[in-house]
Amino acid sequence: MNATDTKSAAEAVVSAPFFLRGELVESQDVTHRSRDLGVTFATPKIDLNKAVHPRTEVPPLLNVPLAEIIDFLVETGQRMLAPDNPYMQECFDRMASTHILPRSVVETTAKHAVAYLDKRILMAEVEQNFPDPAALDGWVPKQDFTGRKSFVRAFAPRLIHVLPGNSPGVAVKSVAQGSMVKAVNLFKMSSADPFTMVAILRTMAAIDPNHPIVKSMSAVYWRGGDDATERVLYRPQYFDKIVAWGGGDAINNVIKYLGPGFQLVSFDPKTSISMVGKEAFASDETLTLAADLASADVMTLNQEACVASRFLYVEGGQADVDRFCEKLHKRIAERAAASGDVRPLDMDLREQIETLTMMDDDYGVWGRPDGKGVVIRSDEPVDFHPINKTANVVRVDSLDDAVKWVNVATQTVGFYPFDRMPAYRDRLASGGAQRIVHLGEAGPSTIGNPHDAMYPLHRFVHWMAHEDGVAPK
The missing domain is CATH 3.40.309.10 (Aldehyde Dehydrogenase; Chain A, domain 2)
Structure with a gap:
């Protein structure tokens, strides 16, 4: 192979950068093949220390008001649709080589998915998932019929999201839901789409690189079943729950790591x-x-x-x-x-x-x-x-x-x-x-309804109780 052939082969490899807690990571340390089309793409090597947010530090979004979070998500949606957004255009260009659907379908689907980042929709999701949304912003006082008092909070969880590759819409919804529950989020991208989530997070960082949402998000790729990576990350020391989308093999692979303190929220094959x-x-x-x-x-x-x-x-x-x-x-x-x-x-x-x-x-x-x-x-x-x-x-x-x-x-x-x-x-x-x-309405759904027989946001959070009083005799 001559120099020209070598250069052409290198250019044929699609680059898929990572996003780790507010920082873009670009390099081509590891090559992979996409699931559906067998296209080669290259990613950085995962910095596992950077991918984990220490439990000794409270989640960055913990004390950010929900209203402020929603406003930032709405602004993100507007920027995603902007014709001069280079990150989304670059994403569509790269997906055209790895995704099974035509670029036009992927681009249209992504644009429709951005409609989810609407203030009314996001508030409806929260209100349907939580009887008292105030539990997301602080400790809500309770008192039972005996007079015993306590406080309850929907505490910010630490989540690993195993994303599917069939629709960019899941990336949009996942980043919004992870933000609204104030989670620390690690998104494992699919080989069919190792681009959309990073494009969303880069759009957020362009608005405010120091925003707590940006600091709460990481997006990386590794081959599903890679024991060297998963036996490190899939631990209760680092994460509370794994939110898994995908086929039977993907779900079965996750199940073997479950145990006390590390739970599965599964959007399994349907x-x-x-x-x-x-x-x-x-x-x-x-x-x-x-x-x-x-x-x-x-x-x-x-x-x-x-x-x-x-x-x-x-x-x-x-x-x-x-x-x-x-x-x-x-x-x-x-x-x-x-x-x-x-x-x-x-x-x-x-x-x-x-x-x-x-x-x-x-x-x-x-x-x-x-x-x-x-x-x-x-x-x-x-x-x-x-x-x-x-x-x-x-x-x-x-x-x-x-x-x-x-x-x-x-x-x-x-x-x-x-x-x-x-x-x-x-x-x-x-x-x-x-x-x-x-019939004919399988796609649209009533805002805030259960998904896969559950209210996801309610399942995501870490429910914490502070008991503060003995019932009177």
Whole structure:
């Protein structure tokens, strides 16, 4: 290899800097490969001492009023959207080489995610998570019915966030939530996106490099399962909880480090579904509407999000269900073309779908496994994970029959017709589902609602009680 070739190879390596407690760290000490595309990127070596905030020091945000924190988050959101923000533009440029989604989709998703940094939204989150938000700002006096007095505080925790790589929106929400609970935060970035969190933190530092939020944040990357790093950081001496997003392997890897004083708050792998009643076949107009709404749920973040529907249980005879499948495929293909994301399916998924096309008696297949959208009709859910604009429509005689396939991994259920939802919500909750919405509304959610069957901010904090008085005799 000559000098020119060597230079070109070096330039092909994407640089991913770290951010450690207010300081940008840039170097290319360690090379890695991205999860989805196998692209090489380089990072600094982790300074483990710098990544840990000593317990002998109170968290920097502890005595910063919540109102001031929210104001700073709002200003950060405004700066993230500014066209002259070099950090976000650089982030999108670099993600274009490592992320499975096209740059246009990633950039649009990030811009939509910034809408979360709105004063009304952030306050609603806090108020829904805490019966008395004053507990975040100080010690709240309590007195029980015996007259015994105490003080309670939602104390600033020390959190490790294991971020997913499927959506920049999680980075925005994580930095906001970590700030509002006044945590010391260490963000482990994904190999699919080792850029967004650092871009957010650099934007904050440009506003005020000495702000306590900036000093409370660190963002680094290491390969998941790297025992040399994790056996040092995943300890109760340094952190209270690990907030983990991601697939089963990522969650299982974290679990082995749990123990007294080191807890897991898990946003573990979820699969979302749709349930479409026979009312969809009342007319061609209702069928077209139901198929369009269902396609919106399937194509949420081009089916990369947990809320994206993968299995659609449709109530009716095969002829009617096939009509639904035809319309659904048309709308998925249209949405795929509009997004510019026409990635081919991976080899295993392509082979499984191609096998089904040869089994005419048991399956119907609309489209081809070419990344432009495919719909599979079956009488039971397929035994593989539909992804990349792949929808499995399961024909059922009654929506009652669909309930048996709901379990604790079922996150969102998009439902049609809307007036039948109350009749199913208790049974869906009993099966393990965590959310039921109108078909077509899997993406948006009511501000402050539980996420994955919990109120996250309430789980994040370290609840501390100060007992201050014996009950009178």
